[in-house]
Each structure stands twice: as C-alpha cells, then as structure tokens.
Amino acid sequence: MTQTPLRTTATLKGLRCRECGEQYPGEARHVCEFCFGPLEAHYDYEAIRGCTSRRSIEAGPRSIWRYRPFLPVVGERVIDVGTGLTPLIRSERLARRLGLGALYIKNDAVNVPSLSFKDRVVSVALTRARELGFTTVSCASTGNLANATAAIAAHAGLECYIFIPADLEAGKVLGTLIYGPQVLAVEGNYDQVNRLCSEVADRHGWGFVNINLRPYYSEGSKTLGFEVAEQLGWRLPDHVVAPVASGSLYTKIFKGFQELIKTGLVEEQAVRMSGAQATGCSPVAQAFKAGRDFIAPVKPATVAKSIAIGNPADGVYALDLARRTGGHIEDVTDAEIIEGIKLLAQTEGIFTETAGGTTVAVLKKLVEQGKIAPDELTVVYITGNGLKTQEAIAPYAGETLKIEANLASFERALERARTLDRLDWQQTLI
Amino acid sequence: MSVTVLIPTPLRKLANEQATVHCSGSNLTEVLDSLEERCPGIKARLCTENGDLRRFVNFYVNSEDIRFLQGRDTPLKDGDEVSIVPAIAGGR
Numbered sequence: 001m002t003q004t005p006l007r008t009t010a011t012l013k014g015l016r017c018r019e020c021g022e023q024y025p026g027e028a029r030h031v032c033e034f035c036f037g038p039l040e041a042h043y044d045y046e047a048i049r050g051c052t053s054r055r056s057i058e059a060g061p062r063s064i065w066r067y068r069p070f071l072p073v074v075g076e077r078v079i080d081v082g083t084g085l086t087p088l089i090r091s092e093r094l095a096r097r098l099g100l101g102a103l104y105i106k107n108d109a110v111n112v113p114s115l116s117f118k119d120r121v122v123s124v125a126l127t128r129a130r131e132l133g134f135t136t137v138s139c140a141s142t143g144n145l146a147n148a149t150a151a152i153a154a155h156a157g158l159e160c161y162i163f164i165p166a167d168l169e170a171g172k173v174l175g176t177l178i179y180g181p182q183v184l185a186v187e188g189n190y191d192q193v194n195r196l197c198s199e200v201a202d203r204h205g206w207g208f209v210n211i212n213l214r215p216y217y218s219e220g221s222k223t224l225g226f227e228v229a230e231q232l233g234w235r236l237p238d239h240v241v242a243p244v245a246s247g248s249l250y251t252k253i254f255k256g257f258q259e260l261i262k263t264g265l266v267e268e269q270a271v272r273m274s275g276a277q278a279t280g281c282s283p284v285a286q287a288f289k290a291g292r293d294f295i296a297p298v299k300p301a302t303v304a305k306s307i308a309i310g311n312p313a314d315g316v317y318a319l320d321l322a323r324r325t326g327g328h329i330e331d332v333t334d335a336e337i338i339e340g341i342k343l344l345a346q347t348e349g350i351f352t353e354t355a356g357g358t359t360v361a362v363l364k365k366l367v368e369q370g371k372i373a374p375d376e377l378t379v380v381y382i383t384g385n386g387l388k389t390q391e392a393i394a395p396y397a398g399e400t401l402k403i404e405a406n407l408a409s410f411e412r413a414l415e416r417a418r419t420l421d422r423l424d425w426q427q428t429l430i
Numbered sequence: 431m432s433v434t435v436l437i438p439t440p441l442r443k444l445a446n447e448q449a450t451v452h453c454s455g456s457n458l459t460e461v462l463d464s465l466e467e468r469c470p471g472i473k474a475r476l477c478t479e480n481g482d483l484r485r486f487v488n489f490y491v492n493s494e495d496i497r498f499l500q501g502r503d504t505p506l507k508d509g510d511e512v513s514i515v516p517a518i519a520g521g522r
Binding site: 019030031032033034035036037038192195198202294296297299311313316 | 490497517
C-alpha cells in the first residue's frame with residue numbers, strides 16, 4: 001500500500017482530531033492517538049472559495065461530484081456512478097395532512113446505484129481508498145452499506161470483502177452477493193462484527209469504509225446538505241428532520257450547510273436540526289430528554305434495524321447539535337414506524353424502509369407537539385428504499401382482491417371494496 | 431487475578447507493539463494501574479486528567495460493554511479478557 005502525498009493545490013488539508021485538535025496527514029486512520037477522539041477531514045476554505053461558485057457547481061457533473069472541492073479527495077479521477085442529486089420534492093398531500101405550509105422531501109430512496117444514502121458515503125470512501133493505494137476494500141454492515149460498498153467496488157474493479165452478522169435476512173445477503181464480493185457471515189451480532197473488523201483492518205491493510213476510511217466516508221453525507229440548499233434555490237431550510245443512528249449523517253448535513261455559509265454560497269441562516277430514533281434503540285433521544293450530555297448504550301430491539309446502533313459513535317455530537325440549534329431528538333414506536341412508512345407511501349408515492357418510516361413518524365410527532373411551526377421551511381430526509389425491508393411491512397400493507405375472470409365477480413369485489421373503504425373513512429378522524 | 435488486555439492499534443507503540451498484555455487486578459480500576467506499570471504512559475491515553483475514562487474509548491469484559499456491567503468496578507476473575515476499543519467505528 002502506498003500513500004499518495006497531498007497535492008498542494010488540493011482543498012483537503014488533512015485530518016484533525018475533533019476533541020483535542022491534533023493534526024494528521026490525509027491517510028487511512030480514524031482515531032486520534034492521543035485522546036481516541038474521532039478524526040475529521042479539514043479543508044482550506046479560502047481555496048474552496050477561490051475555485052467554487054454557484055455557477056461552477058451548477059455546471060458540474062449531475063452527481064455528488066459537482067461539490068468535489070468540499071469532498072476529501074485530491075485527484076481528478078473520482079468514482080462517479082451517478083450518485084446523488086436525488087429529487088427534492090415539494091410535498092402537497094403529506095404537508096396538508098400534517099398542517100405544514102412548506103414541507104420538502106429529500107428522496108434518497110432512489111439514490112444510485114443501490115437505493116440508499118450510503119451510495120454517497122461509499123462513492124467518496126472508495127475514491128479516497130483508491131487514491132491512498134488500496135486495492136481491497138471492506139465494511140461491516142447489516143444491509144445498506146454492504147449493498148453500496150459491493151456495488152461501487154464492483155464498478156471500480158476493487159477487491160471487496162463484506163462482513164455481516166450470520167443471521168441477516170436473505171434479501172440483504174442477496175443484494176450484496178450479486179456484485180461478487182467475498183461475504184463473510186460472522187456468528188455474532190453487529191457490534192461483534194464491527195469489533196472483529198477493527199482487528200482485520202489492522203492486520204491485512206484493507207480499506208474499511210466505516211473504520212479506517214471513516215473520516216472520508218462520513219464526509220459524503222455533507223452532499224445531502226449541499227443538494228438541498230442548491231435545490232431550494234441556494235438557500236438553507238429553517239428546520240430539518242433526519243434519522244439518527246450513529247449520528248454521523250445528521251451532523252454532516254449541518255456541516256454541509258455551515259460550509260456553504262463559510263464559502264459565501266448561501267446567506268447565513270439558523271437551521272433547527274431535529275433527529276429521529278426508534279424507541280427500541282433510542283440512546284440519543286433518551287439522553288436528549290433526560291438532559292444528559294453523555295450517551296448510555298442500549299441493546300437494540302426495534303423493527304428499524306438499519307438505524308439500530310446501540311452505541312452511537314457520534315451520539316454526543318448529535319445531542320449537542322440538536323440543543324445548539326433549537327431542534328429536538330424524538331423517538332417513535334415500531335407501530336408508529338409502520339404507520340410512517342404507509343403515510344409517506346400513500347400521501348407522496350414514496351416507498352421507504354423502516355428508517356424512513358421512523359423519520360416521517362417523528363416529523364408527525366414533532367408537528368403534533370407544536371415543535372415544528374407551520375410556516376417553517378422544513379426538509380425531511382428519506383434515506384433508504386422500502387423494497388429492501390419487505391419483511392417489516394408485508395403484514396401491514398393490505399391484501400389483493402382475488403376474483404374470477406368474469407364481470408360479475410369483478411363487480412362483487414368492487415362493491416365490497418367500496419363498502420370497506422366507506423367503513424374505513426367513518427373511522428378516520430379528519 | 432491475571433487478566434488479558436487487548437491493546438488497540440493506536441496504543442501499541444506504548445505496549446512494545448504487543449496486541450495483548452497480561453495484567454493483574456480484581457476490577458478494571460486496578461487493571462488500569464497494572465497496565466500503566468507495564469506500559470508507562472498508557473493510562474493518560476485512556477483516562478482524562480481527573481481520572482475519568484475518556485468518552486471515546488470503550489471497554490469490554492469478555493465481549494460485554496462495561497457500561498452494561500458495573501463500569502470501572504466490574505469484578506474480574508482469572509482468565510477474563512478486557513478489550514479496549516476506540517468508539518469511532520460503524521455505520522450500518
């Protein structure tokens with residue numbers, strides 16, 4: 001493995017510890033040697049300002065790479081599989097249902113290539129991995145990250161090893177295997193898989209996207225902030241609702257907003273950041289509500305497996321951000337999550353996974369509690385696709401009407417369906 | 431009480447590049463003192479100036495997070511394994 005020196009013209013200056021400020025070169029490391037704090041990419045913002053304008057971004061690729069000066073890579077040769085620039089939809093029906101005047105939905109359920117926001121972070125991590133000379137990449141995952149890493153590694157021709165817990169659902173395993181990586185099914189839970197991977201990364205010199213490449217990987221989530229600002233016509237929203245698992249996506253969206261202000265691309269404006277967790281795994285929401293400034297880890301028990309991290313790495317930063325910006329971190333039950341999935345599907349035509357159901361349900365709860373004002377320009381982030389978590393929603397999605405191939409049978413079924421609809425309506429509070 | 435302590439990569443320089451160190455102690459507090467004797471300087475990396483465990487270091491006893499046990503007072507017995515793991519990893 002060879003290390004590529006940083007080019008002097010690059011906007012990336014290196015890595016810096018978020019806790020003690022110790023600086024490191026831009027290599028594959030994620031933990032400060034002195035205080036164990038997380039390392040974060042830092043940049044020359046004057047250089048970014050000098051080479052970036054609204055026009056230069058708009059003229060760039062139709063992908064996350066239009067924001068390349070803000071991303072932790074140094075070369076010209078990026079892995080661009082069309083990731084990003086997903087739709088930002090002005091909500092009509094969900095907004096009306098909730099009583100909001102200006103609600104937008106950022107729809108990463110249709111991100112490419114693998115239908116979740118993980119395509120963003122992996123595109124950045126693997127580009128940097130290649131720059132650092134890695135030929136083998138890897139990750140520990142329970143689903144979305146495995147899909148994204150396997151797919152983009154296949155595109156880039158990188159050797160790929162994926163570590164998953166052995167009891168993972170068949171659909172998620174298939175959605176990884178098809179790209180041809182080596183898939184290692186570890187007998188243990190996700191936390192054990194993750195710890196094993198920390199050891200493997202040291203031993204074999206592989207690039208683990210969510211371990212030793214984490215400072216680069218996590219920066220990819222900033223593009224969710226950049227895109228929303230650009231799609232709103234170069235302005236920031238008033239209020240954001242996003243899922244909180246490790247807390248990385250949630251905090252990086254805000255970092256993206258701050259960088260746009262810092263480089264003069266948008267007007268300075270306060271953004272309230274609210275976060276969504278599932279009650280069955282809500283260490284950050286519990287700390288928020290209890291007024292604690294530390295996270296007590298929990299053992300996850302929720303249908304929302306893709307965000308079930310009991311020991312969130314960026315939890316304290318998420319807590320701090322919610323408090324600092326006047327946002328809230330709220331949690332919802334599994335039943336509310338299922339209702340959230342159905343609500344989004346039936347008002348907006350977007351089929352999201354359980355993480356998205358969590359986020360929509362928290363949005364609804366915050367509105368009902370009066371914590372989001374009707375006139376706030378609010379953006380809700382939908383980060384994954386419902387077709388990946390069919391087991392979770394199948395029992396609640398409804399049933400087909402079975403009929404014979406003749407008109408009489410069809411008319412009987414139609415009459416019955418309309419009667420059931422009327423009964424439904426009579427029970428619905430409007 | 432002899433326990434095995436697994437040393438993470440960022441601290442191996444202080445442990446003569448060893449991945450494991452054998453220590454003594456009947457709870458984690460005592461093991462940290464024992465570890466400091468064998469690897470001078472390591473305790474300052476794991477604890478803040480007032481002696482609290484740093485917030486980005488996780489400790490496990492036989493694969494269980496000590497925050498689910500009794501924290502620094504978690505009792506240890508012969509042959510137990512203590513892992514020191516940086517908190518910053520993961521993302522599903």
